[in-house]
Amino acid sequence: MLKLPKILNCRAAAEMSCRRRDGQLSHWDRMTLAVHLIICAGCRLMDRQFALLDKAARQLAFRNAGTKTSENGALSPQSRERLKKLIR
């Protein structure tokens, strides 16, 4: 008997899309996901957005986020002074 990929709902498709990104999706499930993505425009966008998200996260790691001027970009003056006394 011919086994057809089952029809997914969007929530399951989102989960599968992630598992595929993490290298955890079987060939059969890949096909099931692909079928859903053909018929669902929203999930097609989601799938692409997840790709962009992962890519942006890796870029963030390498960019060593934050500029020096931002609040997150530098040690506070107090802790800088404290560290300087400690590290010599």
Add this chain to the structure above:
Amino acid sequence: MGIEELTHLDQPQADKCPSAELWVDQYGDLLFRYARLRVADRANCEELVQETFLAALKGKENFKGQCEFSTWLVGILKHKIMDHFRRQERHATDTLPDDEAVDGMFSRFGKWKKFPRRWQINPEDSAIESEVLPMLQRCMEALPETQRQAFILSVMDEQNSDVVCKTLSVTSTNLYVLLHRARLRLRDCLEKKGVGHAGAVKD
């Protein structure tokens, strides 16, 4: 790319470590930013930077110039951050609690309550740098702790999943649940912040 980019502060002769009184000025902010991106709490980050400097002071004979000095420091900090994640108390259960934010994105039939919108962003575009990254950083800060750590270690720092599972003491099944929830929340958060001047879906 990556660590190399963090080394622009180094002097060309990298075989000797610079004298310790210069460390804070030269590498303090660099280490702080590295920690700040990965650890939510500012005070914790400052503590991690201090621990890193102290460990470096103790072990500076081990630095033989095999890499830039800043790379060596970042390597120490990386381990300190993993230890920090490891130290956090976690519920050692097999089942994760439900994530209401994620549940709220779908109807009980598993359909999107609000359809994803199109983002006018080309992944090759430089807009990702200026627009998406700062938003992403803020959205990451809003994630629940364990989800954030899972996403940082697995996706951002591309660590092996065995290492991530051990660090966060979660099963591999739960790691993938955490990553899936984190991505759904981040997607949602970016869209709410209006990434890519969201227009209606016409696909």
